[in-house]
Amino acid sequence: MSIGNSPEADRPSVGAALQKARIGAGLTVEEVSTTTRVRIPLVHAIEQDDFSRCGGDVYARGHIRALARAVSLDPRPLIDQFDAEHGGRPAPTPAAPLFEAERIRSEPRRPNWTAAMVAAIVAVVGFVGFTLFTGGDKSGSGPIAVGDANAKPAPAPTRHPSTIKPPVKPDPSDSAVAGLPKDKVTIKVTARDGQSWISAKDANGKLLEDGLLKKGESKTITDKERIDLVLGNAGAVQLYVNGKEVKKVGDKGTVERLSYTPGDPQAG
Incomplete structure (x- = not known):
């Protein structure tokens, strides 16, 4: 062989x-x-x-x-x-057993009979007062007009279907923009058509996000001043900046470097 x-x-x-x-x-x-x-x-x-x-x-x-x-x-x-x-990975060392402290069981709470009696007395007094109040109002009711018992309620007015306007639903993109803070820049990256590698830094060069996005995964990044973004396999990415979709990010297999601020999406 x-x-x-x-x-x-x-x-x-x-x-x-x-x-x-x-x-x-x-x-x-x-x-x-x-x-x-x-x-x-x-x-x-x-x-x-x-x-x-x-x-x-x-x-x-x-x-x-x-x-x-x-x-x-x-x-x-x-x-x-x-x-x-290179010889394989060494076997992990078993951890030493830990001694668990005995849990202290709290004593069962005894029923508070004094509070129950006070609540019962308050309920009885309230019921008696309500009965006396409602009983005095029955004698003061006025006479019923003749024919009122046989009177039929007036029918509710009908509206023609053409005059009924359906409720106006807000545009999803408009509601998404309205819900985002205007003094910050918010970026959402989704690996829609394949995996992609992303790296994001703020205006001072501090690393905000770095790693691989598998297909279907998303990352949301926010900063007060600016986000510098590097996208690998940019054609597979769906990008939203401040709630607005960036239509053309790049081609598949390419690396794109972008920069965004709290204003409208603008490629750096």
Whole structure:
């Protein structure tokens, strides 16, 4: 049997798979390093399957997971392949049993007979007062007019169906805009047609969101001043800014960089 024809021999290495996905996503090593905070020399080393600079298998798994998410790859198969090639993941150490303190049972509350008696007395007094008050009003009722007993109530006026106007329903987009704070910028990203990688920072460069959105998942991001947004596989994304949909975000497989403020949606 030829070993070279096995599926394992045809499968690319972890580093080669990451490098191929990065190039396919249109990202440079510098861009991946900025979003993942993995140093540029270390990104180059991992793409060459050199994990000696990672500082151990635990850190290597973390770097593989971060780089895979940045290029829209599922990190689990890559981590499993890394474990298989480096002796496997060590078995977890069983945790020591914890002693649970005995719970103190509270004594059952005794019925408050005094409060029950007071409530009963108040109910009786109230009933007697109500009876005396309503009994005095019966003698003061006026005489009934002749024929009132046989009188039929006047029919309710009918309205022609053409004069009835259906209630006006507000536009969903208008109600969504009205419900959002006007002094903030609110962005909702949905991976509608496929998975996408997103990264969002505020005006000071602080990271607000970073990760992979699977198909059907959504993220809502809010900031007072500005949101700088990076979208991977932009053509698969549905984007709402301040309650308004951005019709054209980008093409599938492309990376788009956008910036939005509390005003109308404007691409940066």
